[in-house]
Amino acid sequence: MIVIKSKNELQQTIQKWKKQNKSIGFVPTMGYLHEGHLTLIKNARKENDIVVLSIFVNPLQFGVNEDFGTYPRDLMRDLDLAKNVGVDVVFAPTTEEMYPNKPSVTVQVHSRIHVLCGKSREGHFDGVATILTKLFHLVQPNRAYFGMKDAQQVAVVEGLIDDFHFPIELVRVETVREEDGLAKSSRNVRLLPHEREEAKYLYASLLKAKQTIEKGERNPKVVTKHVRDFLTEHISGEIDYIELYSYPELEEVETVTGEVIIALAVKYSQARLIDNITIEVN
């Protein structure tokens, strides 16, 4: 496994593989790797000749009051984990390497961002789309792997790939969970013990919603109310949102039909957790 910090070196390395017609699978992350990230990498390993992992905490996607400074980082540990799952190249640039100057061009996302996390995290998805555009140009992957834990991000990246004609296949990877159902996240380390204990109810509430739909409920407001009632009964965290939309368009629906997403966000003292499930309803 090679660790690359410079854009030039990455480009030269990629060129070499492109000339040899190697397929490249790309897993972009912010590091502090856990089983969720490793699952993306393992999928990439199976489906490509070369696996490139990027580790970069992207300042552009954090709001002024968000946790850019305190986002958990541990590059040495990440490199060990990456090596064990067969990564070929880790691209771990500094902020100065990715943004040597104040950006003169950034990418602005217009759709799929006015709901869920996009509503309260202004500019977040512009930051995501901008860094991914830069990384896609450098890595030139055949396939890029994204986790459904961040389903809104997947929806936005689908738009980015389509609109900017990137010749990249987006591979959606199911959310990897702890044994009690909590979606794995780098931010889970910040939960206090009682918060960690009750955080299992987030996924439980989504499963309740699924059951409600399976029993025949088709009114989105009734479904989300069930989730809210269940969560209010079981958790002390502050519910930021519980919403149901069509997926991946993220548009309001009057009736639950087709592919839909039920997504929620809950604020704890030091961490904001998100989770979702998508359901196909005929």
Ligand code: AMP
């Ligand atoms: P992050 O480092 O949080 O930016 O995440 C990098 C990638 O890993 C994104 O595509 C995430 O959706 C994905 N990811 C994070 N957590 C999980 C999880 N629990 N299961 C599956 N994928 C995940």
